[in-house]
Structures are given as C-alpha cells and as structure tokens.
Amino acid sequence: MDRHDKPAIRRRGARFPAVVAALLAAGLAVGGCGAGGGGTNADRADVRTPKGRSAVPDGGNAAPREGEQRSPTPAPDYLSTFALDVDTASYGYARRTLAEGRLPDPATVRPEEFVNSFRPDYERPKDNGFSVTVDGARAGRDGWSLVRVGLATRGADRKAERPPAALTFVVDVSGSMDEPGRLDLVKESLGLLADQLRDDDSIALVAFSDEAETRLPMTRVGDARGRIHEAVDGLATRSSTNVEAGVRTGYDVAVEGHRKGATNRVVLLSDALANTGDTEAESILARIDEERRAYGITLFGVGVGSEYGDDFMETLADKGDGQTTYVSNSAQARKVFVDQLPTHVELRARDAKAQVAFDRRTVEKFRLIGYENREVADEDFRNDRVDGGEIGAGHTVTALYAVKTRPGATGTVATATVRWLDPQTRAPHERSGTVGTAALTGDIWGDGHDSLQLTAISAYFADALRGGGLPGAPSLRDLTNRAGAIADRSGSAVVRELADAIRQASGLLPSREGEKPSGEGELRSGDPYS
Structure with a gap:
C-alpha cells in the first residue's frame, strides 16, 4: 500500500499550529537489550549511526546549512514527519477511569x-542536543516488526546553574473542584512546590471561577515563602468555570511579570470543564499564540478530577507550545511538582521535530502509532517557521512504528532524524540514527528486551482501548502477564500500575477470546494495516 499505510490524518497546523513544551513525564528507567543508554544491546552497532556519518532524510531540496550533511532524498511516500510530543495526560486519565470501573472514551x-x-534508559548526549536510538524486533507473523525511535536530552544541570523560573499558576476554584482529589490536591501540590523552588525563582497565583482574580502578583520566592503559602491556603471553591477568564488573566500576569533570561511558564490546574464565558478552546487560543510568540511563555496543563475535559486542556496546551499531564493522588502530584517541575524548567530544545525515512528496498508498509494531531508536512521538516515541540532537560521522547519488511530483504530499514533550535540562539541542529534488518531478527517477547517490551505493551494497551488493529497484538491477558513480569523483575511500582490498569480493562472490554490476533494470518476487514 506504500503511502496508504501512513495514516491519513490531519496535517499539523490544520487544527493547532503549535505543540508541546517541557516534558514532565512519569519517570521509569527500565534497562534491556532493546534500549539505548546503559542497557546492553546486541544489535547496538546496527542501531546507531556511526560516528562522523550523518544520514538525514530530507523533505525538500534546500541547500544544506553550514555543518549539515545530507544523504540523497528518499521517496516522499516513505517519509514520516511529526512534532515531538511529551504529553502524558491521556494515560493518567485512562488509569483513573479504569480504576473507577469505566472505560475511557476512545477519543x-x-x-x-x-x-x-x-x-x-536511552543513551544521553554530552551536549545540549539529542541522542538518537533506533531499535526494534519482530512482532507477530507475516513480516511485521515494531521499530522504536528514542530521543533523549542531557539531564538537568546542578540546581544553581539552571536559569530562574517565572511560573504563573492559574487555579480553577469553581464548584466542580470541590470534589476530593481536585482543589485539595492542587493546594497540596503548590504548597510542596513552594518549598522546592530556588530563592531567585518567581511565582504568581491567579484563581478563577466565574471570574478571575490575581491572588499573588509575580513574586520572588526568596523571602516570600510565607506569603506564597498563605495565598495557596486561602484558595476555596466558588461557582462556575470560566476557563477563558483564568487563561487570559494568567497570561496578563505572566506578561507583566515576564523575566528576561528566565523560563516563563503558565501552569493551568483544572478539571477543564468550562461552562461559563467562552467555552470553546479555539476561541481562547489567539491570545495564547500572541503571547507565546512575543514573550516565549509556554503553557503547562495539569488535569485533575474524575470528570475531566481532556480535549479542551490538550488543545490549550498544544497552542501554548505546552504539555499536559494528569494527577489523581498525592504520589502523582509529588512526582510532578516536587520531583520534576523544579528541575525540568531548563529547556534543551525549541521547535523539535522528527523525520523518519523508511527504505523502500526493505520496507513494504509502515505506520506511526499515535501522534495523529502532531503530524508535520514532510516538506516542512526544515521549515523553522513551523512549530515543533519544546523539550526540557533530562527528557525522553519515544515514537513506535509498525513496519512490514519485504521477504528476504536485508539492509537499512529506517533512518530517524531529529531537528531542533537552540533555545538561546535559535540556531538549527540535527542528529540521526539508523536501524537495519539485522536488528529486527529477534522476537520482541524474547528474553532481555524489557525496555522495548514495555514500549510495545503500552502501545498495544492504548490500541486495544481504541478498538484494536495493531499487527501482532497479544490478548489483554497476555499484556497483563507481560507487564506484571517486567514489574517483578524491575521492582517498578509504575509498571505494576500499568499491569493493574490492563487487568481492569480486560474485565471491561468485550472478550475477544478465539479471535485470530491481527498480524497473524489474514487481517480483519477494514484494518488500516491490510
């Protein structure tokens, strides 16, 4: 099917022109044969680009920039281009929904x-750019494999060296936030954060219900921790949810308190159930876009509540060069606000995009799993006016592809290139990695592939919640067992939570016992991989 296997989805910019900011993802480093970084990897020589060689796919014929080397342009039908995405809210909200005995809306x-x-545990670069790790393994029959593209940035510098942060917190205090696990969790989180930030960081606080009110103007943390705690403790629920008023006021406060040389960010904490004022996210976005471009202010959305406006929050964060996450308990809130936010304010890359070029001599079909509203036109990969993702220190980004190789073919399968702008100078940089057929000879469920297996389990789980169709998909029972085995080996609580969520989903989704797994034999009618 050539290009037809590439998903026919909206080009990035048709719905939102900007995506993604600093990563605050739930952290887990699982070593294994398939991962980059500290794990062992028998296929490592096949996986990484040799030093001194740059194999870069190109969506056009522009002259190379100084210091760039480019390989011949591949056939356009075999390119996949997307803006980097580090959101995690979808997974967090799905876990919360399943724990309450409900299936998440597939949308x-x-x-x-x-x-x-x-x-x-991808290998980390020594500089401020990205490392690129590409690996994979067989998945099911009929020549299908999973190919993983892993990108990682260098960890955060010592606390004293990072730029100061100027954070404007916009807190929903509407009536719906009175439910346990909403405003109480937000107040606990902000109180913890106030004690973690540096003296030269700044905080502002805006509260909104039917109207918005500035509770604390931009204030240096230094000698004001008591004032900050007092403002947070005074938050109390009122009436309706006017997100528009909160966002607009929050950006006004952020602009007024803007600090040159600092990381300026608006943090929206809400269940995103807008019911007063402008309730359409797109109508609020022009203001966010204006301030994002003029002042470099990014938006980070933190979702709470058993009922949560997922699409609304994602749209706002997307337009604000931002990211979303979701918290439902104190442990998750501590991870985001104590372990991650204070150290992850330092940016490593702006407008980061990835382009993966598949070799038509070895690849028959391919499909990117997810990233539907992050796609970038292939020819815009090196157009730096087209927004990408803002990526912070110590972060990883993973993209997974289902790839069908040609029978008996050997050689390069894919070359992955990441392009980004330096956060300070805006100078463009690129880095690449490759994977060949020799790296795809092992079975993904074989021994020593815990890291790659965990990526596959997560993707197969999400796909099952959306209706299924990925080649080689195990049953949910198998996914539960495999996640549980990794949790046992690694001792990881977050992998154990994944196994529990899959088990809960298996009790809610219609049974598919006896159904032929996709990727083995004839695919189901209407399957996008057929």
Missing part, C-alpha cells in the same frame, strides 16, 4: 502519551 486515548509515560 481521549492517545497511544504516544501511554508510551511516553515511561522513560527508557
């Missing part, structure tokens, strides 16, 4: 957010 299930909720 809220985004596989890339399931996958990026776990952090493989």
Whole structure:
C-alpha cells in the first residue's frame, strides 16, 4: 500500500499550529537489550549511526546549512514527519477511569502519551542536543516488526546553574473542584512546590471561577515563602468555570511579570470543564499564540478530577507550545511538582521535530502509532517557521512504528532524524540514527528486551482501548502477564500500575477470546494495516 499505510490524518497546523513544551513525564528507567543508554544491546552497532556519518532524510531540496550533511532524498511516500510530543495526560486519565470501573472514551486515548509515560534508559548526549536510538524486533507473523525511535536530552544541570523560573499558576476554584482529589490536591501540590523552588525563582497565583482574580502578583520566592503559602491556603471553591477568564488573566500576569533570561511558564490546574464565558478552546487560543510568540511563555496543563475535559486542556496546551499531564493522588502530584517541575524548567530544545525515512528496498508498509494531531508536512521538516515541540532537560521522547519488511530483504530499514533550535540562539541542529534488518531478527517477547517490551505493551494497551488493529497484538491477558513480569523483575511500582490498569480493562472490554490476533494470518476487514 506504500503511502496508504501512513495514516491519513490531519496535517499539523490544520487544527493547532503549535505543540508541546517541557516534558514532565512519569519517570521509569527500565534497562534491556532493546534500549539505548546503559542497557546492553546486541544489535547496538546496527542501531546507531556511526560516528562522523550523518544520514538525514530530507523533505525538500534546500541547500544544506553550514555543518549539515545530507544523504540523497528518499521517496516522499516513505517519509514520516511529526512534532515531538511529551504529553502524558491521556494515560493518567485512562488509569483513573479504569480504576473507577469505566472505560475511557476512545477519543481521549492517545497511544504516544501511554508510551511516553515511561522513560527508557536511552543513551544521553554530552551536549545540549539529542541522542538518537533506533531499535526494534519482530512482532507477530507475516513480516511485521515494531521499530522504536528514542530521543533523549542531557539531564538537568546542578540546581544553581539552571536559569530562574517565572511560573504563573492559574487555579480553577469553581464548584466542580470541590470534589476530593481536585482543589485539595492542587493546594497540596503548590504548597510542596513552594518549598522546592530556588530563592531567585518567581511565582504568581491567579484563581478563577466565574471570574478571575490575581491572588499573588509575580513574586520572588526568596523571602516570600510565607506569603506564597498563605495565598495557596486561602484558595476555596466558588461557582462556575470560566476557563477563558483564568487563561487570559494568567497570561496578563505572566506578561507583566515576564523575566528576561528566565523560563516563563503558565501552569493551568483544572478539571477543564468550562461552562461559563467562552467555552470553546479555539476561541481562547489567539491570545495564547500572541503571547507565546512575543514573550516565549509556554503553557503547562495539569488535569485533575474524575470528570475531566481532556480535549479542551490538550488543545490549550498544544497552542501554548505546552504539555499536559494528569494527577489523581498525592504520589502523582509529588512526582510532578516536587520531583520534576523544579528541575525540568531548563529547556534543551525549541521547535523539535522528527523525520523518519523508511527504505523502500526493505520496507513494504509502515505506520506511526499515535501522534495523529502532531503530524508535520514532510516538506516542512526544515521549515523553522513551523512549530515543533519544546523539550526540557533530562527528557525522553519515544515514537513506535509498525513496519512490514519485504521477504528476504536485508539492509537499512529506517533512518530517524531529529531537528531542533537552540533555545538561546535559535540556531538549527540535527542528529540521526539508523536501524537495519539485522536488528529486527529477534522476537520482541524474547528474553532481555524489557525496555522495548514495555514500549510495545503500552502501545498495544492504548490500541486495544481504541478498538484494536495493531499487527501482532497479544490478548489483554497476555499484556497483563507481560507487564506484571517486567514489574517483578524491575521492582517498578509504575509498571505494576500499568499491569493493574490492563487487568481492569480486560474485565471491561468485550472478550475477544478465539479471535485470530491481527498480524497473524489474514487481517480483519477494514484494518488500516491490510
């Protein structure tokens, strides 16, 4: 099917022109044969680009920039281009919904957010750019494999060296936030954060219900921790939810308190159930876009509540070069606000995009799993006016492809290239990695592939919640067992939570026992991989 196997989805910009900011993903480093970084990898020589060689797919014929080397342009039908995405809210909200005995709406299930909720131990670069790790393994029969593209940035610098942060917190205090696990969790989180930030960081606080009110102007943390705690403790629920008023006021406060040389960010904490004022996210976005471009202010959305406006929050964060996550308990809130936010304010890359070029001599079909509303036109990969993702220190981004190789073919399968702008100078940079057929000879469920297996389990789980169709998909029972085995070997609580969520889903989804797994034999009618 050539290009037909590439998903026919909206080009990035048709719905939102900008995506993704600093990563605050749930962290897990699981070693294994398939991962980059510290794990062992028998296929490592096949997986990474040799030093001194740059194999870069190109969506056009523009002259190379100084210092760039480019390989011949591949056939356009064999290119896949997307903006980097580090959201995790979809997975967090799905877990909350399943724990309450309900299936998540398939429209809220985004596989890339399931996958990026776990952090493989990819090799880290020594500079401020990205490392590129490409690996994979067989998945099912009929020549199908899973190919993983892993990108990672260098960890955060010592606390004293990072730029200061100027954070404007916009807190929903509408009546719906009175439910346990909403405003009480937000207040607990902000109180913890106030004690973690540096003296030269700044905080502002805006509260909104039917109207918005500035509770604390932009204030240096230094000698004001008591004032900050007092403002947070005074938050109390009132009436309706006017997200528009909160966002507009929050950006006004952020602009007024803008600090040159600092990381300026608006953090929206809400159940995103807008019911007063402008309730359509797109109508609020022009203001966010204006301030994003003029001042570099990014938006980070933190969702709470058993009923949550997922699409609304994602749309706002997307337009604000931002990211979303979801918290439902104190442990998750502590991870985001104590373990991650204070150290992850430092940006490593702006407008980061990835382009994967598949070799038509070895590849018959391919499909990117997820990233539907992050796609970038292939020819815009090197158009730096087209927005990409903002990626912070110590972060990883994973993309997973289902790939059908040609029988008996050998050689390069795919070359993955990441392009980004330096956060300070805006100078463009690129880095590439490759994977060949020799790296895809092992079975994904074989021994020593825990990291790659975890990525596959997350993607297959998300796909099952959306209706299924991925080649080689195991049953939910098998996925539960495999996730449980990894949790036992690694001792990871977050992988154990994944196994529990899959088990809960298996009791809610219609049984498919006896059904032939896709990727083995004839695919189901209407399957996008047929």
